[in-house]
Amino acid sequence: MKSHAxxxxxxxxxxxxxxxxxxxxxxxxxxxxIERAELxxxxxxxxxxxxxxVNGDPNVAKLQQYTIExxxxxxxxxxxxxxxxxxxxxxxxxxxERLDWLKMAKARGRYLGMxxxxxxxxxxxKLFPLMDKRHFKGAMYDPIEGxxxxxxxxxxxxxxxxxxxxxxxxxxxxxxxxxxADGSWDVITDGGNVHAEHxxxxxxxxxxxxxxxxxxxxxILAMEHQYLITGDMPELVGKKEQLHAIxxxxxxYIRQERGGMLMGTYERAGVxxxxxxxxxxxxxxxxxxxxxxIAPSLEVGFQHFPALESAGIKKVVNGPFTFxxxxxxxxxxxxxLKNFWVACGVMAGFSQGGGVGLAxxxxxxxxxxxxxxxxxxxxxxxxxxxxxFTNAKVRENYSRRFSIQFPNEELTAxxxxxxxxxxxxxAAEHAVFGAYCGLEHPLWFAPSAAEAVDHVSFKRSxxxxxxxxxxxxxxDAVGLLEISNYGKFEVKGPGTAEWLSHVMANRVPSVxxxxxxxxxxxxxxLIGDFTMCRVAADHVLLIGTYAAESYYxxxxxxxxPPSGVSVxxxxxxxxxxxxxxxxxxxxxxxxxxxxxxxAAFPFMSFRRMEVGMVPAxxxxxxxxxxxxYELWVTTDYQRALYDSLMKxxxxxxxxxxxxxxxxxxxxxxxxxxxxxxxxxxxxPYEAGLGRFxxxxxxxxxxxxxxxxxxxxxxxxxxxxxxxxxTDADALGDEPIWHDGKVVGWxxxxxxxxxxxASLALGYVPAAVAAAESGFExxxxxxxxxxxxxxxxxxxxxxxxxxx
Ligand SMILES: Cc1cc2nc3c(=O)[nH]c(=O)nc-3n(C[C@H](O)[C@H](O)[C@H](O)COP(=O)(O)OP(=O)(O)OC[C@H]3O[C@@H](n4cnc5c(N)ncnc54)[C@H](O)[C@@H]3O)c2cc1C
Numbered sequence: 001m002k003s004h005a006x007x008x009x010x011x012x013x014x015x016x017x018x019x020x021x022x023x024x025x026x027x028x029x030x031x032x033x034i035e036r037a038e039l040x041x042x043x044x045x046x047x048x049x050x051x052x053x054v055n056g057d058p059n060v061a062k063l064q065q066y067t068i069e070x071x072x073x074x075x076x077x078x079x080x081x082x083x084x085x086x087x088x089x090x091x092x093x094x095x096x097e098r099l100d101w102l103k104m105a106k107a108r109g110r111y112l113g114m115x116x117x118x119x120x121x122x123x124x125x126k127l128f129p130l131m132d133k134r135h136f137k138g139a140m141y142d143p144i145e146g147x148x149x150x151x152x153x154x155x156x157x158x159x160x161x162x163x164x165x166x167x168x169x170x171x172x173x174x175x176x177x178x179x180x181a182d183g184s185w186d187v188i189t190d191g192g193n194v195h196a197e198h199x200x201x202x203x204x205x206x207x208x209x210x211x212x213x214x215x216x217x218x219x220i221l222a223m224e225h226q227y228l229i230t231g232d233m234p235e236l237v238g239k240k241e242q243l244h245a246i247x248x249x250x251x252x253y254i255r256q257e258r259g260g261m262l263m264g265t266y267e268r269a270g271v272x273x274x275x276x277x278x279x280x281x282x283x284x285x286x287x288x289x290x291x292x293x294i295a296p297s298l299e300v301g302f303q304h305f306p307a308l309e310s311a312g313i314k315k316v317v318n319g320p321f322t323f324x325x326x327x328x329x330x331x332x333x334x335x336x337l338k339n340f341w342v343a344c345g346v347m348a349g350f351s352q353g354g355g356v357g358l359a360x361x362x363x364x365x366x367x368x369x370x371x372x373x374x375x376x377x378x379x380x381x382x383x384x385x386x387x388x389f390t391n392a393k394v395r396e397n398y399s400r401r402f403s404i405q406f407p408n409e410e411l412t413a414x415x416x417x418x419x420x421x422x423x424x425x426x427a428a429e430h431a432v433f434g435a436y437c438g439l440e441h442p443l444w445f446a447p448s449a450a451e452a453v454d455h456v457s458f459k460r461s462x463x464x465x466x467x468x469x470x471x472x473x474x475x476d477a478v479g480l481l482e483i484s485n486y487g488k489f490e491v492k493g494p495g496t497a498e499w500l501s502h503v504m505a506n507r508v509p510s511v512x513x514x515x516x517x518x519x520x521x522x523x524x525x526l527i528g529d530f531t532m533c534r535v536a537a538d539h540v541l542l543i544g545t546y547a548a549e550s551y552y553x554x555x556x557x558x559x560x561p562p563s564g565v566s567v568x569x570x571x572x573x574x575x576x577x578x579x580x581x582x583x584x585x586x587x588x589x590x591x592x593x594x595x596x597x598x599a600a601f602p603f604m605s606f607r608r609m610e611v612g613m614v615p616a617x618x619x620x621x622x623x624x625x626x627x628x629y630e631l632w633v634t635t636d637y638q639r640a641l642y643d644s645l646m647k648x649x650x651x652x653x654x655x656x657x658x659x660x661x662x663x664x665x666x667x668x669x670x671x672x673x674x675x676x677x678x679x680x681x682x683x684p685y686e687a688g689l690g691r692f693x694x695x696x697x698x699x700x701x702x703x704x705x706x707x708x709x710x711x712x713x714x715x716x717x718x719x720x721x722x723x724x725x726t727d728a729d730a731l732g733d734e735p736i737w738h739d740g741k742v743v744g745w746x747x748x749x750x751x752x753x754x755x756x757a758s759l760a761l762g763y764v765p766a767a768v769a770a771a772e773s774g775f776e777x778x779x780x781x782x783x784x785x786x787x788x789x790x791x792x793x794x795x796x797x798x799x800x801x802x803x
Pocket of ligand 1: 013037173226
């Protein structure tokens with residue numbers, strides 16, 4: 001084994017082999033893969049090898065498309081067959097809700113160029129005669145589904161990488177990782193040491209253990225997974241290879257395997273494997289079968305596919321593979337650890353391995369993944385993902401793999417975990433809570449405890465009228481919202497203003513003022529949107545998206561000078577409440593000595609005040625788009641602040657409101673939000689944030705790309721729409737049609753109660769953005785007329801925010 005390499009990839013499963021291949025393809029030849037045993041010695045060797053393009057996250061779906069297309073390329077380079085069988089697949093719906101879900105999945109696939117089709121049960125039966133059509137209501141057909149040979153794929157990647165210059169060392173275990181002062185790594189193995197500039201943790205079943213070598217606890221857990229192969233079936237003799245099928249109700253996937261069928265389940269009673277530590281002596285081993293556990297799924301399977309019952313079981317495979325809490329991979333550089341990369345938690349290696357390898361290699365070589373990989377970024381998790389939290393969420397995710405998650409459905413595992421001091425007080429007001437980064441926050445308030453439950457639905461739910469009443473309170477009187485679930489950073493030091501001016505696209509506000517600012521990457525794309533609150537010359541409170549805290553910190557770390565400025569995350573040190581509505585000023589004025597008149601404390605002001613007995617930062621700003629204030633206090637004061645606002649607010653008609661009402665109101669103002677309207681695939685002018693980009697500044701990150709975008713106008717435009725929808729609103733990811741063609745996609749949607757209309761925000765090509773008509777938005781399979789808005793639906797002049 002060589003003693004130095006630019007990159008050491010730890011792990012020779014399908015993911016490590018793909019990363020290795022993609023690094024050579026991107027031009028890095030001095031790369032070494034170290035594998036403990038033979039290639040495929042983790043989850044890979046016993047996988048069922050199924051692959052498909054459909055994924056809840058369109059950006060992950062794109063990378064899945066890429067993976068499937070890649071197999072031809074690596075077969076050609078390596079001469080190694082991947083054993084690709086493209087059979088096509090059907091997803092079977094037994095309920096109307098599932099059929100609606102399929103229609104939505106088909107619609108999402110439209111703008112990704114997927115050729116999905118909703119078919120009747122009769123058509124489905126023709127394609128897949130093993131099904132008993134009496135159990136189903138309809139199906140979706142996908143021509144690009146199939147399966148591969150896991151051994152063949154891994155070796156095809158590995159050989160292609162070797163042809164490209166990579167080296168692979170087998171039967172060598174990495175036992176420790178030690179970082180040198182310059183950020184490079186000593187990779188300690190039982191066969192000698194290697195000095196590497198970069199290390200990639202692609203250790204699959206052992207990724208947690210490799211993470212622990214560098215002091216991190218990666219949120220992944222292995223689950224046992226079983227599939228069985230039937231005996232040969234006369235029904236298959238002389239027939240074309242059967243399609244892949246997913247039967248959601250049975251939690252079953254099924255495909256042909258030689259003369260029989262392979263059937264796997266994601267059973268409700270899923271069992272984790274090696275919950276705390278994965279044994280190093282586990283190799284190409286299987287776990288004992290437990291057919292009892294999957295019996296309920298098998299029973300449904302035998303009813304739905306009767307020929308299987310008489311075929312008999314030839315073989316059962318029970319093997320472990322890893323999941324992150326949301327079931328998507330964990331990739332990218334790890335905050336605080338220079339040159340340490342992860343590519344793990346990949347639960348669908350044969351659909352996703354290629355895309356993971358591509359994105360990670362680009363990230364390493366070019367400094368940017370080249371695609372929107374937020375849904376897979378390791379930085380989407382933070383300190384709350386303890387071992388037990390991950391355990392609870394992974395079990396839940398596994399057991400719900402084939403369940404529908406409704407847009408208003410809040411999953412229950414690992415809750416409540418994090419709460420603010422007013423949690424019980426809000427519960428007493430009949431709050432229905434959601435969890436965000438493990439933190440409970442109110443979504444809406446029911447009139448009674450008995451009604452404080454969401455009836456899950458793709459349509460407007462039981463919460464609709466109550467959310468409407470909350471919006472009316474904000475429109476006509478005053479509402480109170482808990483805003484603790486925002487991310488916060490304290491930027492301090494003499495270099496604060498200069499550094500922020502370099503990192504943010506907008507100018508840094510003067511002391512006592514607030515400025516909104518996009519944060520751009522070097523390519524001028526949006527990687528954040530912040531509220532900068534200038535506390536003092538050398539002190540700014542930055543407020544942004546909490547879920548992106550690690551993502552932002554990783555970026556800040558890269559840019560911070562050795563001295564003069566520091567950035568400290570303080571999300572849970574400052575918790576907050578917002579009061580909004582025409583009476584919010586009078587309410588707050590009754591509690592503070594400072595003059596809150598517009599002349600003395602205008603829109604976008606920020607100041608330390610005493611609110612009753614509570615010391616607070618008060619900003620005159622509100623995401624509701626009307627008159628409003630955000631109040632930030634240290635956690636110990638939140639109860640007192642809440643009590644005094646609620647007490648004083650009684651005479652002003654105060655009413656608590658939640659995140660659902662806020663979402664509706666921000667849509668009425670066409671205000672975007674991170675991960676929906678603002679993502680690294682959009683530029684600031686495309687996203688309508690041009691007014692927050694200060695091109696008068698000579699230098700800031702992304703300036704030249706932003707200037708070019710301003711000049712060219714960019715390729716896309718974010719538009720607001722009023723949608724002719726009656727009982728269901730757009731949610732996000734629906735296609736936008738124009739003149740009979742899919743031209744764009746919805747990023748968010750909701751009913752705007754203050755304007756009495758269904759609203760959506762979405763991106764369309766700049767060339768069609770000026771059209772005044774001809775738009776439609778597809779909601780649950782139905783194309784609804786959509787009228788593009790010239791400005792915000794509510795208070796387009798913005799006068800109300802400034803009164
Ligand atoms: C029963 C079953 C059925 C499945 N069916 C499908 C399917 O149909 N479709 C699909 O896409 N996916 C399927 N999967 C999931 C699939 O197997 C995984 O997504 C994939 O194998 C993950 O690959 P990996 O490279 O991340 O991890 P692994 O395969 O676990 O590879 C990690 C490698 O790293 C090595 N390693 C670990 N630590 C060290 C160290 N310290 N030093 C050196 N080497 C080390 C290990 O020996 C191992 O070879 C299935 C899994 C199971 C268990």
